[in-house]
Amino acid sequence: MSWLLLIVALIVGLWLVLSLASGLVGVIFTLIMAGIVGWLADLIVPGRLPFGWIGAIVAGLIGSGLGARFLGNIGPVIAGIPFISALIGTVVVAFIVNLAMKLGAGQRTA
Numbered sequence: 001m002s003w004l005l006l007i008v009a010l011i012v013g014l015w016l017v018l019s020l021a022s023g024l025v026g027v028i029f030t031l032i033m034a035g036i037v038g039w040l041a042d043l044i045v046p047g048r049l050p051f052g053w054i055g056a057i058v059a060g061l062i063g064s065g066l067g068a069r070f071l072g073n074i075g076p077v078i079a080g081i082p083f084i085s086a087l088i089g090t091v092v093v094a095f096i097v098n099l100a101m102k103l104g105a106g107q108r109t110a
Helices: 003-042 054-073 083-109
Strands: none
Touching: 003 054, 003 083, 054 083
């Protein structure tokens, strides 16, 4: 009977470890995809996103959420991010951020 409990405990433990690892891997792939989308949007929109690659990831996450919300799932879905709608949403976010930075910089110097 104790062998049976040990085998069940090992199976449950292995299942928990694999579940947590796959969840972590999914989060990492989502962050990588958001960074790629943010980087592409940063190349498209004149100016630079603040905070470098962290800013690109944040813009990619926000833009992909907005793009998927308003445009739906356009293009291939990679790591939970619909590529085309995410890129369009992130370009809009990058444009708004750059515009806000320019307007803020203009007020500081005046």
